[in-house]
Amino acid sequence: MAYTARAPQVDLKVLLGQQNPQIDLKLEPYEISTHNFLEAVSNYKNRAIGIITERRNSQLAEKKKIAERIQAVQTETNQCKVREIELLADLEREKAERKDAEQSVAALRRQLTSLREKCASFDSEIEQYRAVTASLRREKMKERATLDTYASTSHPELSTLETRLACVLEGIEKNQLLIRFTHVDRTRPEREFSFVLDVSGKSYRVLTATPLVPTLPLLLDELDRSNDIYQFIRAMRQAFKELVS
Numbered sequence: 001m002a003y004t005a006r007a008p009q010v011d012l013k014v015l016l017g018q019q020n021p022q023i024d025l026k027l028e029p030y031e032i033s034t035h036n037f038l039e040a041v042s043n044y045k046n047r048a049i050g051i052i053t054e055r056r057n058s059q060l061a062e063k064k065k066i067a068e069r070i071q072a073v074q075t076e077t078n079q080c081k082v083r084e085i086e087l088l089a090d091l092e093r094e095k096a097e098r099k100d101a102e103q104s105v106a107a108l109r110r111q112l113t114s115l116r117e118k119c120a121s122f123d124s125e126i127e128q129y130r131a132v133t134a135s136l137r138r139e140k141m142k143e144r145a146t147l148d149t150y151a152s153t154s155h156p157e158l159s160t161l162e163t164r165l166a167c168v169l170e171g172i173e174k175n176q177l178l179i180r181f182t183h184v185d186r187t188r189p190e191r192e193f194s195f196v197l198d199v200s201g202k203s204y205r206v207l208t209a210t211p212l213v214p215t216l217p218l219l220l221d222e223l224d225r226s227n228d229i230y231q232f233i234r235a236m237r238q239a240f241k242e243l244v245s
Contacts, residue, residue, distance in 0.1 A: 165181065165233065165237050166181060166182050167233065168180045169233075172196065179194060179236070180194040184237065184240045194210050195236060197229070197232075203224050209236075213243065215239055219239065
């Protein structure tokens, strides 16, 4: 219940009948009451200011914490963005590397396919070469058998020819014979006279002759007509002998 101050009642007649009329306004209680009121107001104000200051400081501290938290979140967000950019760049690089790797693998697969085809072709060629080689080996064995047979029949005659003509017959290349003579030059019995006879073609050829024989074309024509190699060897020895004499 609110307290209501009442104004003191004054009897004007009595008051005016006095020689020195005075009205007791009771200022002392008023002053005390006013002082107490003002002190209470001041205390309330101070408490309010303290509470407001405390709340403001608390809000400032909270605001500072929130600002720091916002700054930390922004920093972390920026770092995440940078990391995201780096991850995107890594992803693009990995995509490019994977694309290059796939292209390399595709190229290697094509090369492998080509190599396999070439290997299959080479295997086929090798089989063909093996067949040809086997055929050539059989032919060579036949030729060797024929040559052995021919050598067995001609060896005595060849030995006699080499002895009588003082010559040596050697096979140097395929279908080529090297014939070397000594005891042609009486002044120098050790001097060697030689020629290489090629018997591979239809016509006989003398590849080299040391020294040169002027009548060699005539001797070769005679050899082509007669096919008598032993007679040709004797004729070449005679030709060399005529050169030195």
